[in-house]
Amino acid sequence: MKRICVCFKVVDDFDEVLPSDWDEAGGDGPDLAYVRRILGDFDEAALENALLVKDAYRALGIGADLTALTLAPGYADHILRNFAAVGVDRTVCLETQEDLRFSPERTASALADFILGGPPPDIVLAGLMTPPGGSGAVPLFLAEYLGLPCVTEAISLTPARDCVAVEHRVDSGICRREMLTAFLCTIGNARRSYLRVPTLREALRAPAPAIEHVESKIAGSRGGLKPLSVRREDRRRDCLFSEGADASDHAAFLYERVIKEALL
Amino acid sequence: MGLKEKTVGDLTEILGPESIISDDGAMRIADPIMVRTYAKAFGYVPEHRPLCIVKAASAEQVSKTLRYCSDNDIHVIARTGASSSEDQLLVIDDRTIFIDGSPMNRIVDIDTENMVVTAQCGTPIAALEERLNADGYTLGHAPQSLPLASMGGLVATRSTGQFSTYYGGIEDLVCGLEAVLPNGEPIAIRPVPRRAAGPDLRHIAIGSEGALVFITEVTVKIFKWYPDLMWKGGYIVENFKTGLAAVRDVMVKGYKPSVVRLYDKADVDHNYGSVKLKNEEAFMFFTVEGPGGVPEAHGAAIHQIALSYGAEHIGVKAVDHWFLTRNRICDTIGTEKEYVKFRETNVYNATLEICANWGQIGEIYDEAMRTLPEVIPELVMLGGHVSHSYMNGTNVYFVYALKMGDPASAHLAQYRFVDAVCDVVLKYSSATIVHHHGVGKMRAGRIREELGSSFTLLEMLKQSIDPGNIMNPGCLIPIG
Known part of the structure; x- marks a missing residue:
């Protein structure tokens, strides 16, 4: 029996915040009481990829047990209630x-x-990061606390009997490595990014979605871990506006100002 | 010479090469219509494609094209905004052309003395609304498809808008129109405030779905616009039935909200999400428009009615959220973002709108929610909301998602769902299977049951106006 654990986060959909609330937002951010609660994008991909791993183990004749674990999800019943129907064996909400x-x-x-x-x-799978406050550091600290090797920005996992082939992004492209269990993997821009959806019949047939709410005693940090260095990632993007009158003008602008410069 | 080459050659000679598009790539995507986009996400090529698209720049060009098609038994699908929800634009044979009225996009006249605007069929109503708003007026017609919709298509499908409870549907707004008959003869119905000269001929064009005439120009009412005075109120009620009773009370007491919406929990959770509901709770909200004094007075009365049904007032944030997101679906239709989601989840989201008197709408909702999951195994979610209310009844918009199978036949799941809803609705004497999307080819198979003995009138209209059945065959009236 293989044991898979996915850590995920339920967040507010910031795309739905009213412009007026952004304008009036104070230090605690905008009013979010009315906005939709959704799975973090990378976490949704992590859940789907965990299910794919479970499917693949089953195809190999190996049983797999999948636990979905989250911390203080807030209003999320509409998200969690279908987990059992798609193949999550245990859903745990740590409450604080x-x-x-x-x-x-x-x-x-x-x-x-x-x-x-x-x-x-x-x-153990986790989304690469989840805004707001998405530092991307939680999976890395978690790997350290669990004593597991960590593969970052995985895009697919393919289990075999004795290892798991993991494709993940590195600066120079996509790297494929074979990992012996146990390990932790952060899921980035995965090949499969949407969580599967059960039919109503599948949902009815599934075991009752027993969602465990566990009181979590949040102590301080486990200590002993400090980042060796911290730097701000350069996320600046340059923007050029083509003021051309028609498609021909825009094409010429694109060629002269972007393509030629890139090639030269 | 094949039919395509001959038709393209002849129409090029009649209209000029700049009016004809015939390359295969354009023909493959000529019918970007709702459920068919699912199949396209998987690379499925439609079985039937149009021979060509005529980009009609004038009523005269429409007339020449229709005359040619009538003489040569070429079938015609009219389009302006190039989308449709009920397979109105589906090509079902290999002798069909599109007449695309989108080049006819001129606002002909804005007459603020007589409070009407005249616009050509291809006029995007978003642009028209923006133009009117700048001068303090509104069309009062704002469908969810506003960013995509054009005047001709809205009239042809008997559209309604999200503010219809105050302004009315498109049929209440159209004062006059111009159109071309299948034989190429142009007709005009002069815009007047009211007319008692026999049956109202506007209604032959309104809702004709391209099966009777090609609409080229429309004159509609406009209204003074008071956006800053709008009253809004959002409420949570115990359940959908209680919400229905509250909405009915507002309507029958004679108040005139512009937006009345009531959502069940499944709909809120799946599609809307701005209100956190418990158990069977439902969310409803109202807006009131009009000059000073009207919104406050009607709003205060509506508020009291809502509270009398035990509603919890939750302010206006959720209402503002609806205004922010109400047209967002148009941003992703037919995009790669939508296609990726189709390919990964195999889930297609859709809606179906029906309508009935107050005395039966609740029963219909209950029966549909109870029986549809039993008969449609592909259902992933099913919810509903009310969005257009009247003195005598209201609509229910069933909101659903289906898990699709083989892309080439995926649309059949939606057809089965539509049929199953029709099975429920047609059992009720005061109900209709279609509120505002039109019949298209998706519900044409049930039109006889819908209209009953009056179906013969529709058949006679079709036979007399379009004896060759060249106008969108299979749409509105089934073949055979």
Whole structure:
């Protein structure tokens, strides 16, 4: 039996915040009471890829148990209720009243406490990062706390009997490596990014979606871990406006100002 | 010479080469229509494609084209905005051309003394609305498809807008129109405030779905616009039925909200999401428009009615959220973003709108919600909302998602769903199978049951106006 654990986050859909609320937002950000709660994009991909791994193990004749683990999801029943129907065996919500925004160490610590309290997982998946406050650091701290090697920005996982082939993005392209379990993987721009959807019949046939709510004692960081260095990623983008009158003008602009410069 | 070469050659000679598009790439995407986009996401090429697209720049060009098609038994599908929800634009044979009225996009006249605007069929109503708003007026017609919609298509499909409870549907707005008959003869119905000169001939064109005439120009009412005075109120009610009772009370007491919407929990959770509901709770909201004094007075009364049904007032944020997102679906239709989601999830989201009197609409909603999951195994979600209310009844918009199978036959799942809803609705004497999307080819198979003994009138109209059945065969009236 293989044990797979997916860590995910339920967040507010910032695309739905009213412009007036952005304008009036104070230090705590805009009013989010009315906006839709959604799965973080990368976390949704992590869940789907965990299900694909489970499917692949089943095809190999190997049983797999999938736990979906989240911390303080808030209003999320409409998301969690279908997990059992798509193949998640156990959904666990760690509950806390503490504000864990911008606290990746403490968040990872709480997740690690839960995971280490049960049978050790073979594969742990997590989304690359999830705004707001998406530092991308939680999976990295979690890997350290669990004592697992970490593969970042995975785009696909293909289990075999004795290892798992992981494709992941690196600066120079896509790297394929074969990982022995156990390991942790962050899911980035994966080949499959949407979580599968059950039919109403499948949802009715599935076991009742017993969502476990577990009180989490958030202590401080487990300590002993500090980033060696921190730098701000350069995310600046340049923008050029073509003021041409027609498609021909725009094409000429594109060729002269973008393509030629890139080639030369 | 094949039919395509002959038709393209002849029409090029009649209209000039600049008016004809015939390359195969354009023909493959000529009918970008709702459920068919699902198949296209998988690279499926439509079985039948148009011979060519005529880009008609004037009523005269439409007339010449129709005369040619009538003489040569070429079938014609009219289009302006190039989208349709009920397979109106589906090509079902190999002798069809599109007449595309989008080049006829001129606002002919804005007459603020007589409060009408005249616009050609291809006029995008978003642009027209923006133009009117700049001068303090509004069309009062704002369908969800506003960013895509053109005047001709809205009239042809008997559209309604999200503010219809105050302004009315398109049939209440059209004062006059010009059109071309299948034999190429142009006709005009002069715009007047009211007429008692026999049956209202406007209604032969309104809702004709391209099966009777080609609409070239429309004159519609306009209204003074008071956006800053709008009253809004959002409420949570115990359940959908309680919400229906509250909405009915507002309407029958004579108040005139512009938007009345009531969502069940499944719809809110799946598509809307701005209100966190518990158990069977439902979300409803109202807006009131008009000059000073009207919104406050009607709003205050509506508020009291809502509270009398035990509603919890939740302010206006959720209403503002609806205004922010109400047309967002148009941003992704037919885009790669939508295609990727189709390919990964195999899920297609759609809607179906029906209408009935107050006395039966609740029963219909209940029966549909109970029976549809049993008969449609592909259902992934099913919810509903009310969005257009009247003195005597209201609509229900069934919102659903289907897990599709083979892309080439995926549309059959939607057809089965539509049929199953029709099976429910047609059992009720005060109900109709279609509220505002039109019949298209998707619901044409049920039009006889819908119209009952009056179907013969529709058949006679078709036979007398379009004896050769060249106008969108299979749309509105089934073949055979």
